[in-house]
Amino acid sequence: MAKVRGAIVVDTERCKGCELCVGACPTDVIGMEEEVNSKGYHYAYMKNPEACTGCVNCAIICPDGVISVYRVKTS
Amino acid sequence: MAEITLDQIIQPENLVYTKSRIMTDTVLHYCPGCGHGTAHRLLAEVIEELDLQADTIGVAPVGCSVLMYNYMDVDMQEAAHGRAPALATAIKRLMPEKFVFTYQGDGDLAAIGTAETIHACNRGENITILFINNGIYGMTGGQMAPTTLPDMKASTCPYGRDVRMMGNPLKITDIVATLPGSYYVTRQSVHTPGNVRKAKKAIRKAVEYQKRNQGTCFVEIVSNCNSGWKMTPADANQWLEENMLPFYPLGDLKVPEE
Numbered sequence: 001m002a003k004v005r006g007a008i009v010v011d012t013e014r015c016k017g018c019e020l021c022v023g024a025c026p027t028d029v030i031g032m033e034e035e036v037n038s039k040g041y042h043y044a045y046m047k048n049p050e051a052c053t054g055c056v057n058c059a060i061i062c063p064d065g066v067i068s069v070y071r072v073k074t075s
Numbered sequence: 076m077a078e079i080t081l082d083q084i085i086q087p088e089n090l091v092y093t094k095s096r097i098m099t100d101t102v103l104h105y106c107p108g109c110g111h112g113t114a115h116r117l118l119a120e121v122i123e124e125l126d127l128q129a130d131t132i133g134v135a136p137v138g139c140s141v142l143m144y145n146y147m148d149v150d151m152q153e154a155a156h157g158r159a160p161a162l163a164t165a166i167k168r169l170m171p172e173k174f175v176f177t178y179q180g181d182g183d184l185a186a187i188g189t190a191e192t193i194h195a196c197n198r199g200e201n202i203t204i205l206f207i208n209n210g211i212y213g214m215t216g217g218q219m220a221p222t223t224l225p226d227m228k229a230s231t232c233p234y235g236r237d238v239r240m241m242g243n244p245l246k247i248t249d250i251v252a253t254l255p256g257s258y259y260v261t262r263q264s265v266h267t268p269g270n271v272r273k274a275k276k277a278i279r280k281a282v283e284y285q286k287r288n289q290g291t292c293f294v295e296i297v298s299n300c301n302s303g304w305k306m307t308p309a310d311a312n313q314w315l316e317e318n319m320l321p322f323y324p325l326g327d328l329k330v331p332e333e
Contacts, residue, residue: 006091007084018108018308024268041107049081056092057268063112064103065094070085 003074006054010044011066017041021058021067027051030058095119097128101145108308110298111140113265114207117275118178119147121282131174132166134159136188138180139214140207157188160195163202174285176203181222182212185247189221192247199256199290203281206248206293209300210319217303221245224322229303244322248295252328258290260329264297264320266312277327284331297323 008030015037021044022030031047044067046052054071097119103112122131128149135143137156144151154162159177167175184192184206195202211229212218219229219236222244226235236244252260259281263274274296281292297319301311 005079005084007081009085014102016107020108020308020312023309023312054091059092060271061113061265061268063105063107063109063116065098065112065116068093069091070089071091072079072084072089074079 004053004071005074006052006069006071007049008044008046008052008058009068009070011068012037012043012045013039014064014066015041015043016064017043018063019044020061020063024057024061026055026057027053095123097123097148099146099148103146104142105139106300106302108299108301108311109139109213110209110265110296111207113271114178114205114274114296114298115140115143115146117265117271117278118176118205120275121279122147122149122174124279125282127174127282130172131176132170134163134166134175134177136177136179136183138183138212140178140180141214143178157183157186158191159183159188160191160200160202160204163204164195164198164200167200167202171201171288174203174282175201176205176282178205179207180213181206181208181210181220182215185221185245189245189247193250193254196251196291196293197254197256199258201285201288201290203285203292204294205278205281206295207298208248208295208319208323209298209303210244211300211303213300213303217300217305221247222323224318227318246323248293248323248328251291251293256290257293257329258287258331259284259292259327261293261327262295262297262323262325264315264325266297266299266315270325273325287331289331295323297325 059067299311
């Protein structure tokens with residue numbers, strides 16, 4: 001069965017840690033890193049990368065446009 | 076079959092979404108979670124999709140989005156407080172082939188700029204107005220705005236807006252929809268991914284309709300101000316849905332007759 005796999009890349013320096021992407025993700029992929037960026041924000045990362053479907057919800061809710069989304073179909 | 080690795084997924088040919096190239100790499104100065112960034116990005120995406128970058132002139136307001144010209148790679152002009160529709164009128168009349176938009180908050184558009192807004196829309200100026208309504212003066216420290224809800228707290232009404240003393244909130248989008256000069260009037264929000272998608276469609280219509288030369292296109296975007304509302308971004312979006320949207324219901328208020 002074809003399966004869709006996705007992945008996100010977060011521009012960690014521009015992320016402000018607002019956590020809107022965490023709530024927008026339907027498959028609970030995104031968490032906030034314990035480390036902080038140079039401005040002191042906890043930035044988003046994929047805590048559960050296997051579950052990502054590349055649905056783009058996190059990227060379109062992100063006010064700062066820091067998330068890029070990649071998607072492939074695997075068979 | 077071997078499991079696919081993240082490195083195999085993250086390849087340029089698999090890219091499905093990234094920030095529009097119309098948005099510059101300047102870090103937005105907005106508070107974390109602010110809807111302004113989302114609204115900027117939607118407008119930038121529409122301009123990119125319609126290939127209007129070279130033909131766009133934007134007018135930035137006074138308010139939180141005063142530095143908008145740093146964030147979008149299009150020609151922009153800064154207006155005096157509230158006067159963006161007047162400036163946009165002049166630009167559009169001088170250069171009718173350009174796409175001209177204003178981007179204004181509720182303090183700019185619905186308070187000091189009420190006259191300019193109503194007259195520009197009533198004259199049917201062929202411009203597109205994006206109106207960000209977060210019910211508060213964000214930049215100056217969370218004071219009560221014309222759009223502040225009844226009983227909503229702000230720094231100048233710490234016990235909540237008392238409508239008997241402070242008057243009623245102004246639904247300026249509803250007023251604009253009644254004017255003969257307005258062509259397309261809609262109210263959207265950017266607090267959930269679904270609403271962001273709808274808002275983008277509305278902005279796209281408002282941009283495309285300007286080519287028809289029929290009147291003012293007006294898009295209100297109900298947005299959050301988590302700093303002014305003293306909430307986390309996620310809580311602010313929840314509060315917006317429960318309190319702002321019943322008072323400012325989403326949807327088209329005026330659509331062109333096809």
